[in-house]
Amino acid sequence: MAEKNLILTKKQIQQRIKRIAFEILEQNFKEKEIVFLYLSTDANFEAWKKANQFEKLTENSYLIINPKTSEYLKKLAIDFIPRYVLINSNGEISNPKSPSPDSEKIKQELNGLLKSK
Numbered sequence: 001m002a003e004k005n006l007i008l009t010k011k012q013i014q015q016r017i018k019r020i021a022f023e024i025l026e027q028n029f030k031e032k033e034i035v036f037l038y039l040s041t042d043a044n045f046e047a048w049k050k051a052n053q054f055e056k057l058t059e060n061s062y063l064i065i066n067p068k069t070s071e072y073l074k075k076l077a078i079d080f081i082p083r084y085v086l087i088n089s090n091g092e093i094s095n096p097k098s099p100s101p102d103s104e105k106i107k108q109e110l111n112g113l114l115k116s117k
Contacts, residue, residue, distance in 0.1 A: 018082060019055055021102035028107070032114055033089070036060060041067035041078070088113055 008016065026036050038061040042048040048063045064070055067078075076085055076096055086095040086109060094113060099105040 015082070018100065018102060021100070025101040025106065025110075029110060032110075034110060034114070037062065039064055041073070043067075086110070086113060088116070 022036070038052075038057055040048050040051070040061070040063050042051070042063060045063065051057075052061050064073065067073055076083075076093065084098040084100060084106070085093060086098040088094045095109060098109060
């Protein structure tokens with residue numbers, strides 16, 4: 001069977017790097033009481049589903065219906081993607097614009113949240 005080549009744009013490459021960093025972060029905190037959620041504002045259900053399959057997101061991935069009128073998104077002030085939000089164990093937003101998963105600061109913030117429990 002012939003091997004398929006996938007050509008990615010610069011933006012897609014940057015997204016893949018962020019996704020790999022996120023996967024590493026998940027593995028580093030796997031045994032801790034942290035849940036990683038993936039929220040999408042994709043307007044196309046099939047595109048969202050395809051992206052989930054491509055990224056191997058099998059759990060905690062949700063498509064937000066009507067993102068333009070979503071009160072929760074307004075509360076989070078989502079103005080760009082990808083966006084990382086830290087929510088504590090009480091469901092309160094502890095950092096609405098948390099650092100990227102490829103930064104050292106995110107590990108510090110997650111460890112801080114775990115200690116404050």
